Amino acid sequence: MNKLHxxxxxxxxxxxxxxLALNMESNGYRVSVHNRTSPQIDNxxxxxxxxxxxxGFANLEEFVGSIEKPRKxxxxxxxxxxxDDYINKLIPLIDKxxxxxxxxxxxxxxxxxxxxxxxxKGFQFIGAxxxxxxxxxxxxxxxxxxxxxxxxxxxxxIFQAISAKVEGNEPCCDWIGEDGSGHFVKxxxxxxxxxxxxxxxxxxxxxxxxxxxxxxxxxxVFKKWNEGELSSYLIEITADIVKFKDKDGTYLVDNILDxxxxxxxxxxxxxxxxxxxxxxxxxxxxxxxxxLSSIKQERIQASKLLSGPSHAxxxxxxxxxxxxxxxxxxxxxxxxxxxxxxxxxxxxxxNWNLNYGGIALMWRGGCIIRSAFLTKIKDAxxxxxxxxxxxxxxxxxxxxxxxxxxxxxxxxxxxxxGVPIPAMTSSLSYxxxxxxxxxxxxxLQAQRDYFGAHTYERLxxxxxxxxxxxxxxxx
Numbered sequence: 001m002n003k004l005h006x007x008x009x010x011x012x013x014x015x016x017x018x019x020l021a022l023n024m025e026s027n028g029y030r031v032s033v034h035n036r037t038s039p040q041i042d043n044x045x046x047x048x049x050x051x052x053x054x055x056g057f058a059n060l061e062e063f064v065g066s067i068e069k070p071r072k073x074x075x076x077x078x079x080x081x082x083x084d085d086y087i088n089k090l091i092p093l094i095d096k097x098x099x100x101x102x103x104x105x106x107x108x109x110x111x112x113x114x115x116x117x118x119x120x121k122g123f124q125f126i127g128a129x130x131x132x133x134x135x136x137x138x139x140x141x142x143x144x145x146x147x148x149x150x151x152x153x154x155x156x157x158i159f160q161a162i163s164a165k166v167e168g169n170e171p172c173c174d175w176i177g178e179d180g181s182g183h184f185v186k187x188x189x190x191x192x193x194x195x196x197x198x199x200x201x202x203x204x205x206x207x208x209x210x211x212x213x214x215x216x217x218x219x220x221v222f223k224k225w226n227e228g229e230l231s232s233y234l235i236e237i238t239a240d241i242v243k244f245k246d247k248d249g250t251y252l253v254d255n256i257l258d259x260x261x262x263x264x265x266x267x268x269x270x271x272x273x274x275x276x277x278x279x280x281x282x283x284x285x286x287x288x289x290x291x292l293s294s295i296k297q298e299r300i301q302a303s304k305l306l307s308g309p310s311h312a313x314x315x316x317x318x319x320x321x322x323x324x325x326x327x328x329x330x331x332x333x334x335x336x337x338x339x340x341x342x343x344x345x346x347x348x349x350x351n352w353n354l355n356y357g358g359i360a361l362m363w364r365g366g367c368i369i370r371s372a373f374l375t376k377i378k379d380a381x382x383x384x385x386x387x388x389x390x391x392x393x394x395x396x397x398x399x400x401x402x403x404x405x406x407x408x409x410x411x412x413x414x415x416x417x418g419v420p421i422p423a424m425t426s427s428l429s430y431x432x433x434x435x436x437x438x439x440x441x442x443x444l445q446a447q448r449d450y451f452g453a454h455t456y457e458r459l460x461x462x463x464x465x466x467x468x469x470x471x472x473x474x475x
Contacts, residue, residue: 005068006032006055008158010076011086012104013040016130017076018048019137020103020162025053027161032056034063064093070124071098072155079106087114096122099151103128105265108180108187112350115147115179124148126155127179129186131367132164140164142367143173144189144359146182146352164366172365177352184272184346185359188339191269191283193368194262195335195423196234198286202421203324204238206410210313210417211320215251219243221321230329232371260290269342276345281430282335285422308418320413326406327424333400334427336377337390344388357381391434400431446471 006029010021013035021044024031030053035041041056057063067073071094075086083102090100100118102111102125111127118125125147132141143163145152152175163173176182207213207221222239226232246252266287273280292299313320340356347354360377364370380393390396411428414421433439446469448454455466 006030006066007068007072008032009034009063009067009071009073011035011063011073012076013044014076015134016103016137018044019134020074020076020130020141021054022048022050023138023140023162024158025049025051027158029053029158029161030055032063032066034058034060060089061093064090069095069098070154071095072101072158073099074101074103074128076103079104079110083110083114087118091121091123094123097124099124099126099148099154101126101128101145101155102183103130105129105186105190105263106183107268108184111147111180111183119148124151124154126151127183128159129182129189131186131189131363131369133368136164136366140172140366142189142362142365142370144176144182144185144362145173146176146185147179149175149178164370166361166365170361172362172367174355174358174362176359177347177354178350180350181347181352181354184350184352185343185354187265187268187272188343189363189367189369190265191280191286191342192335192339193234194266194269194286194290195283195339196232196332196369198282198289198423199328199331199335200234200238202414202424203328204242205419206324206414206421207321209419210413211317212313213317215242215253225325225328229372230325230332232373233368234371257296258293259296260293262287262290266290269339272346273338273342276342276349278338278342278345279430279433280338280342281426282331282338282423285426289420289422309416311417313417315413320410323406323410323413326403327410330400330403330407330431331424331427332373333390333396334430335423336373337396338430340377340390356385356387389434391431404428404431 008024008029009032010017011034013033021031021033032055033041033044034057038058041058045054045056055066057066064071073090075083077083077086083104083106087100100123102114106127115125126145127147129144130137130141140163143159145155145159159173160171163171165171176185204218207218219239219242222235222242226235226239241253244252246255266283270280270284270287343354343356346352357378360374364374376395377390380390380395381387387393391400407428411421411425445456449456449468450471453468455468457463457465458467
């Protein structure tokens with residue numbers, strides 16, 4: 001390639017940024033790169049680049065000048081003020097119509113703000129969620145772009161070329177929608193990821209603490225599950241993890257401190273659900289479970305003072321494993337149903353035109369939650385684009401109805417043995433609440449009216465007509 005200018009510029013050469021640059025290069029693109037410090041530039045170009053199509057610049061102005069117009073500049077830097085700092089540095093150096101792309105895990109309100117601010121100045125902005133970790137970034141991630149609609153034709157070729165491919169070379173990347181929609185969808189993806197991981201961890205703990213299974217036995221179960229309807233990247237890696245041995249011959253997973261970390265996107269998902277009034281119970285419990293795990297010393301202390309059930313398991317192990325499978329599958333349906341309900345609510349709130357089936361397709365490859373399951377979600381929205389809840393789709397309705405007996409048995413078993421499974425139990429409670437015509441919120445409304453005169457509606461009156469009762473006087 002004998003081009004004077006690069007096809008795209010990339011700022012930020014951490015794990016994800018470096019991998020994306022190499023991905024772009026391997027797909028035939030010329031890439032200008034810049035980093036706050038020079039060693040990362042030198043390492044990428046001298047040790048990792050496979051050709052001469054990655055060009056490094058220590059000087060930001062020279063970096064900008066090296067890119068073909070309209071310039072496409074992708075930021076792979078820490079979310080927050082660092083993104084704004086780089087945008088402010090770039091604005092004096094770029095021309096009207098140039099495109100700045102934020103490929104980090106930015107919070108969607110920031111992306112909404114940045115899109116408006118840059119468009120008002122005559123520039124274009126894209127907030128692109130990128131999922132798949134280091135391997136995905138290098139070999140093909142799932143990319144979820146949103147922002148300035150006019151910018152999409154300019155970046156589409158590069159983004160779809162470097163993204164993961166599924167069935168017939170179909171790219172796991174398409175336009176999401178306006179302003180912050182791309183980063184919102186990525187946020188929900190990460191929330192679902194939290195839920196999926198927590199569900200698998202709960203299945204693992206039941207196997208370990210109730211069924212007293214060995215790591216090799218658990219490996220065989222997860223391996224088998226990955227060959228069926230639970231097939232997914234997270235089930236696949238779990239099968240690998242539980243059998244992996246440390247240098248001393250012990251199982252590595254058993255030597256890892258049980259205190260979970262997080263970067264905040266799961267918390268954002270739960271917080272936004274509260275703000276938009278959407279029941280996202282499973283993902284919320286997954287976030288809280290990580291917080292609970294983090295107070296390790298407090299839990300050690302509590303374990304010496306607080307007791308639980310001590311009886312041994314005496315049932316049919318194979319039946320329980322089948323039940324765990326069904327509980328995991330049913331809970332997974334609820335997780336996605338809740339996630340999609342949040343997407344639907346956000347689309348109405350922010351006037352986004354989201355392609356729900358298309359989003360599922362983007363998650364089928366490259367990303368952490370990729371699974372066979374997602375094709376069924378695409379089918380559901382193809383059949384009914386106005387679907388209110390995944391639980392109402394014929395396929396998922398049938399699956400969850402057939403799974404619920406095992407689901408209930410597993411929840412009962414775990415509770416009776418003192419094993420915490422907050423994601424599975426909260427998803428079951430959501431299912432039971434969603435399918436219940438009359439919930440006890442009538443009593444709750446009466447209580448609110450009693451102590452705070454908050455009023456209530458009546459079944460035998462018009463919708464929107466409110467009443468108040470002098471409860472004490474009435475008695």
